[in-house]
Amino acid sequence: MSTPARKIKIRKANEALILETAERVFALSGYQGASIAQIAREARLPKANVHYYFKTKLDLYRQVLEHILDDWMEEASSFDEYADPKQALRTYVQAKMEFSRKRPFGSRVWASEIMAGAPVMERFLGTILKKWVDERARIIRGWVRDGKIDPVHPRALLYMIWGTTQHYADFERQLVILNGGKVITDRQYRARTDQVVNLVLASVGL
Amino acid sequence: MSTPARKIKIRKANEALILETAERVFALSGYQGASIAQIAREARLPKANVHYYFKTKLDLYRQVLEHILDDWMEEASSFDEYADPKQALRTYVQAKMEFSRKRPFGSRVWASEIMAGAPVMERFLGTILKKWVDERARIIRGWVRDGKIDPVHPRALLYMIWGTTQHYADFERQLVILNGGKVITDRQYRARTDQVVNLVLASVGL
DNA sequence: GTCTATACGTTGATAGAC
DNA sequence: GTCTATCAACGTATAGAC
Numbered sequence: 001m002s003t004p005a006r007k008i009k010i011r012k013a014n015e016a017l018i019l020e021t022a023e024r025v026f027a028l029s030g031y032q033g034a035s036i037a038q039i040a041r042e043a044r045l046p047k048a049n050v051h052y053y054f055k056t057k058l059d060l061y062r063q064v065l066e067h068i069l070d071d072w073m074e075e076a077s078s079f080d081e082y083a084d085p086k087q088a089l090r091t092y093v094q095a096k097m098e099f100s101r102k103r104p105f106g107s108r109v110w111a112s113e114i115m116a117g118a119p120v121m122e123r124f125l126g127t128i129l130k131k132w133v134d135e136r137a138r139i140i141r142g143w144v145r146d147g148k149i150d151p152v153h154p155r156a157l158l159y160m161i162w163g164t165t166q167h168y169a170d171f172e173r174q175l176v177i178l179n180g181g182k183v184i185t186d187r188q189y190r191a192r193t194d195q196v197v198n199l200v201l202a203s204v205g206l
Numbered sequence: 207m208s209t210p211a212r213k214i215k216i217r218k219a220n221e222a223l224i225l226e227t228a229e230r231v232f233a234l235s236g237y238q239g240a241s242i243a244q245i246a247r248e249a250r251l252p253k254a255n256v257h258y259y260f261k262t263k264l265d266l267y268r269q270v271l272e273h274i275l276d277d278w279m280e281e282a283s284s285f286d287e288y289a290d291p292k293q294a295l296r297t298y299v300q301a302k303m304e305f306s307r308k309r310p311f312g313s314r315v316w317a318s319e320i321m322a323g324a325p326v327m328e329r330f331l332g333t334i335l336k337k338w339v340d341e342r343a344r345i346i347r348g349w350v351r352d353g354k355i356d357p358v359h360p361r362a363l364l365y366m367i368w369g370t371t372q373h374y375a376d377f378e379r380q381l382v383i384l385n386g387g388k389v390i391t392d393r394q395y396r397a398r399t400d401q402v403v404n405l406v407l408a409s410v411g412l
Numbered sequence: 413g414t415c416t417a418t419a420c421g422t423t424g425a426t427a428g429a430c
Numbered sequence: 431g432t433c434t435a436t437c438a439a440c441g442t443a444t445a446g447a448c
Binding site: 035036037047048051055056057 | 442444
């Protein structure tokens with residue numbers, strides 16, 4: 001029963017449970033506002049166990065962010081799936097909207113980290129993200145040069161896509177209240193995704 | 207010297223100082239994450255003085271939010287300055303962009319409050335904001351009916367405007383890093399504002 | 413790997429001298 | 431109106447029995 005293999009399995013399961021719970025709690029209260037006690041409570045584990053798997057609160061927070069970055073990489077790559085601007089933008093916006101729907105807490109942890117001055121993600125932003133944005137800006141500029149889309153400012157377009165799609169995750173509570181307090185159904189959300197796609201495409205003349 | 211008039215003046219000045227500092231600190235760390243000690247330190251006041259002017263942390267937080275709502279009302283009214291969609295949207299987007307530039311902390315406190323589930327602003331969102339959105343949605347639907355703009359979903363348009371313009375306040379740190387670490391100048395910001403206006407107008411066919 | 417007990421700093425808040 | 435001293439509650443983190 002107490003074989004190494006079994007112990008590793010328990011470890012993986014508990015780490016995953018804590019990471020998932022921590023993402024939710026950090027999303028709700030931010031890094032400073034969240035407490036290990038609350039994370040432990042919601043994961044139904046003794047507080048000491050959280051410290052057993054993650055030495056410090058900062059360690060745990062860092063790993064939560066790393067998890068989010070993994071998914072970020074995936075949605076970022078969707079931008080390059082097609083060379084045609086219409087298909088590329090549609091695919092990317094859809095991927096971002098799906099992420100906002102499926103991982104709203106991840107989006108909020110990110111937002112809260114940036115609002116706190118990005119002390120942990122600074123390096124990522126200045127290296128990987130900056131490189132990605134610079135390259136995508138070049139692609140968009142190419143589309144403009146070839147007359148495939150209207151002459152828009154690449155960065156302004158990317159920031160509009162980010163701001164809009166992340167709004168659906170970060171401000172979910174507000175959207176629900178404005179929706180009359182009714183939760184947004186999958187059907188509704190698909191419709192909203194299409195509307196966002198159409199607005200973005202129209203904004204560049206597609 | 208110690209006349210009532212003088213004391214009232216001192217009170218007003220200190221309250222304003224504390225409110226301004228608190229907005230910045232709440233913006234950085236959220237309600238739970240912020241501490242009275244930090245607010246007092248940054249305002250260069252003893253901790254007890256903060257409690258003297260604002261009985262509890264929640265009291266202070268509420269008043270910070272009320273201040274932000276006052277400004278929100280003002281920018282909201284800019285939507286109705288013109289009946290023509292092009293002028294109305296331009297004026298509104300410009301007002302929101304100006305707010306993001308001049309009161310980035312206010313925007314972030316709002317964002318952090320919503321991400322925390324809007325425990326304090328819930329009533330405002332469900333009453334005043336909902337009414338405002340419903341009415342503006344009706345106006346936008348009218349523009350579509352009259353063929354003045356493309357057939358867009360009113361709410362999707364409003365959320366795009368909010369998400370995009372607030373992104374410039376809430377994610378300022380990220381934008382600066384993506385800008386190569388250089389602060390965004392007034393000149394640059396005016397250009398970005400124009401780009402956002404153009405994207406929004408184009409998104410509805412204007 | 414689990415969990416109780418505990419160390420020890422920081423928090424929100426107050427009392428009371430000035 | 432200002433400010434030091436203080437308190438109970440809660441924060442992170444660890445020790446050590448099981």
